[in-house]
Amino acid sequence: MQPTPNSPDDHALGNAGEVAPTSASATPAFSPLYQQIKGLIMNSLQASEWKPGEAIPSEMELAVRYRVSQGTVRKAIDELAAENLVVRRQGKGTFVATHAERQVQYRFLKLFPDHGDASSEGPAQRQIVDCKRLRASADVARSLNLRTGDAVLQVRRVLSFSKAPTILEDLWLPGGPFKGLTAERLTDYHGPMYALFETEFGVRMVRAQEKLRAVLPDEVQCALLKITPHTPLLSVERIAYTYNDTPMELRRGLYVTDQHYYRNELS
Amino acid sequence: MQPTPNSPDDHALGNAGEVAPTSASATPAFSPLYQQIKGLIMNSLQASEWKPGEAIPSEMELAVRYRVSQGTVRKAIDELAAENLVVRRQGKGTFVATHAERQVQYRFLKLFPDHGDASSEGPAQRQIVDCKRLRASADVARSLNLRTGDAVLQVRRVLSFSKAPTILEDLWLPGGPFKGLTAERLTDYHGPMYALFETEFGVRMVRAQEKLRAVLPDEVQCALLKITPHTPLLSVERIAYTYNDTPMELRRGLYVTDQHYYRNELS
DNA sequence: CAGTGGTCTAGACCACTGG
DNA sequence: CAGTGGTCTAGACCACTGC
Numbered sequence: 001m002q003p004t005p006n007s008p009d010d011h012a013l014g015n016a017g018e019v020a021p022t023s024a025s026a027t028p029a030f031s032p033l034y035q036q037i038k039g040l041i042m043n044s045l046q047a048s049e050w051k052p053g054e055a056i057p058s059e060m061e062l063a064v065r066y067r068v069s070q071g072t073v074r075k076a077i078d079e080l081a082a083e084n085l086v087v088r089r090q091g092k093g094t095f096v097a098t099h100a101e102r103q104v105q106y107r108f109l110k111l112f113p114d115h116g117d118a119s120s121e122g123p124a125q126r127q128i129v130d131c132k133r134l135r136a137s138a139d140v141a142r143s144l145n146l147r148t149g150d151a152v153l154q155v156r157r158v159l160s161f162s163k164a165p166t167i168l169e170d171l172w173l174p175g176g177p178f179k180g181l182t183a184e185r186l187t188d189y190h191g192p193m194y195a196l197f198e199t200e201f202g203v204r205m206v207r208a209q210e211k212l213r214a215v216l217p218d219e220v221q222c223a224l225l226k227i228t229p230h231t232p233l234l235s236v237e238r239i240a241y242t243y244n245d246t247p248m249e250l251r252r253g254l255y256v257t258d259q260h261y262y263r264n265e266l267s
Numbered sequence: 268m269q270p271t272p273n274s275p276d277d278h279a280l281g282n283a284g285e286v287a288p289t290s291a292s293a294t295p296a297f298s299p300l301y302q303q304i305k306g307l308i309m310n311s312l313q314a315s316e317w318k319p320g321e322a323i324p325s326e327m328e329l330a331v332r333y334r335v336s337q338g339t340v341r342k343a344i345d346e347l348a349a350e351n352l353v354v355r356r357q358g359k360g361t362f363v364a365t366h367a368e369r370q371v372q373y374r375f376l377k378l379f380p381d382h383g384d385a386s387s388e389g390p391a392q393r394q395i396v397d398c399k400r401l402r403a404s405a406d407v408a409r410s411l412n413l414r415t416g417d418a419v420l421q422v423r424r425v426l427s428f429s430k431a432p433t434i435l436e437d438l439w440l441p442g443g444p445f446k447g448l449t450a451e452r453l454t455d456y457h458g459p460m461y462a463l464f465e466t467e468f469g470v471r472m473v474r475a476q477e478k479l480r481a482v483l484p485d486e487v488q489c490a491l492l493k494i495t496p497h498t499p500l501l502s503v504e505r506i507a508y509t510y511n512d513t514p515m516e517l518r519r520g521l522y523v524t525d526q527h528y529y530r531n532e533l534s
Numbered sequence: 535c536a537g538t539g540g541t542c543t544a545g546a547c548c549a550c551t552g553g
Numbered sequence: 554c555a556g557t558g559g560t561c562t563a564g565a566c567c568a569c570t571g572c
Contacts, residue, residue: 030568032541058557069543074558082349084534090558091550108533207534213524214481214499232481232499238533257480264531266375266505267351267474297549299560325538336562341539357539358569541567548560 037066038076045085045096046243052098052198056086059094085206085243099194099205106192108208108240111260113161121161129224130156131183133175140172143239143250151175155186158224165225166260172250177203194240203248208240212262217254225256234262304333305343312352312363313510319365319465323353326361352473352510366461366472373459375475375507378527380428388428396491397423398450400442407439410506410517418442422453425491432492433527439517444470461507470515475507479529484521492523501529 041056050056059077063070077094080086084107087095099105106118113121136144136152144152152172159167173181178201189196197203215235222229234255242248255262308323317323326344330337344361347353351374354362366372373385380388403411403419411419419439426434440448445468456463464470482502489496501522509515522529 034541060557071544072542075541077558088558089551091552091556093551093557110531110533207532210531210533212479212501212529212531214501214522215524216497216499230483230497232483234479234481234501255481257482262479264377264477264479265474266377266477299548301560327538338563339561342560344539355539356570358537358571360538360570535572536570537572538570539568541565543565544563546560546562549558551555551557553554 033068034072034075037068037073038079040066041076041080042243048202050096052096052204053100055093055095098198099192110262110264111255112263113260124159124161127158128183128186129158131186140250144172144174144247146174153178153181166256167253168221168224169251169253174248177201177248203242205240206242208238211237221254227256300335301339301342304335304340305346307333308343308347309510315469317363319363319471320367322360322362365465366459377529377531378522379530380527391426391428394425395450395453396425398453407517411439411441411514413441420445420448433523434520435488435491436518436520441515444468470509472507473509475505478504488521494523
């Protein structure tokens with residue numbers, strides 16, 4: 001699959017017929033060279049050739065490796081950086097993105113306090129309510145690309161800000177990749193859950209989709225969040241994906257929004 | 268605007284000492300050439316030198332005009348395209364983005380039906396409930412960068428899908444730019460409201476920020492949305508900005524989310 | 535066919551980081 | 554200082570559009 005050197009003057013690898021990644025069929029499916037390079041780099045990321053937080057090879061090194069110009073590698077990395085798979089740091093190098101960095105911690109959490117900012121509020125207090133292994137129901141299985149009855153892990157937790165319970169979350173994780181995850185490890189780990197997933201299970205969440213609604217709580221939810229039955233809650237259902245658009249987490253959250261709001265930037 | 272030099276071509280940037288940090292103070296504030304070009308193009312967009320839907324000059328023309336290479340213009344336009352200010356069409360040209368295009372219509376509306384897609388549901392039925400001129404309250408003024416008591420336009424409308432009232436919205440618009448907007452013109456216009464703003468008032472919304480919460484309706488809202496008092500609603504407060512990050516609209520929406528959900532992509 | 539945006543290259547130089 | 558990413562240029566060629 002890698003471009004092969006032929007004639008010394010043959011830098012411009014034939015564009016159309018050169019690489020036929022999947023389909024040998026009708027559509028020309030022209031793919032620019034930098035897209036192919038991007039794919040190769042993504043493969044290496046997925047294969048953990050370089051781990052989260054580490055530097056990937058320099059642009060020049062990659063250009064030599066793939067036998068293309070530095071500019072082509074640059075454009076490939078540009079797109080990876082735009083997708084947050086990688087972080088560029090001038091003068092230092094390009095690094096595999098990680099949820100463990102201070103700067104991008106809680107990248108997927110869009111809930112902010114009405115007054116002050118996230119830092120003034122301090123970190124959330126986390127309480128694992130439950131963590132058990134069970135068989136996937138039909139809808140959980142569908143969300144995670146599993147079959148009904150497959151082993152999944154279910155976690156329930158409460159997040160509190162300034163001692164006020166604010167988020168009640170249920171998580172479902174595929175049993176295979178997350179074998180060995182226990183309530184204890186979740187409780188003991190300090191830092192974002194997605195950082196734990198990276199370091200302990202080699203699962204890096206790359207993007208996610210959320211569906212929001214307004215709902216009313218049931219009795220159990222009222223008790224856990226310490227609210228009355230008529231308090232409207234923001235329901236946030238998230239599916240998080242690793243590389244390859246593989247779903248690796250289903251999360252159903254209930255947010256108390258009298259002191260916080262969910263922020264979204266449109267452009 | 269700045270006085271123009273007497274050279275026949277007043278667009279060119281000086282290449283050498285032109286942008287040098289004149290002040291002997293702290294930050295060098297290095298700005299790459301392509302960023303300056305981007306700024307110049309944005310100025311032209313803001314000044315309506317090219318109108319929404321029209322083509323801007325070709326990359327080569329702009330390169331000549333600004334006396335830089337095509338590659339530099341290209342990188343400037345790349346960023347404008349990434350911010351949705353402009354749309355590139357291979358073989359045809361680069362066009363000023365508009366809310367009137369089929370493809371990007373309702374770009375800022377993130378509400379989708381649970382079953383089927385937006386097209387299967389057909390377009391929304393729109394009903395203007397109210398449209399009046401009044402003085403800005405303190406919070407409306409703050410959101411729109413006005414002073415309390417300044418003239419604003421307030422619009423209230425209901426959107427229905429498949430005859431079910433789903434969205435109740437209140438809008439506040441600064442009185443100056445939107446002088447002449449009436450309930451009748453809103454009712455008669457078919458197409459996105461932001462498209463009307465473009466063609467009739469020269470105001471193009473470029474980005475927006477939304478704050479979401481779960482709330483309960485009051486009696487008036489219940490009546491307009493034809494719901495019972497205990498139906499939880501998704502409250503969406505939006506501030507929309509034109510070029511220059513100037514806020515031009517405050518919008519408070521209430522979404523009924525039993526048949527629809529608010530979708531958000533995280534990355 | 536000419537004109538547009540899109541890709542690719544090669545080389546020069548700049549800004550930033552760290553030893 | 555050497556090594557990194559970041560900018561800028563000039564020129565070649567490709568893919569797409571419309572006349």
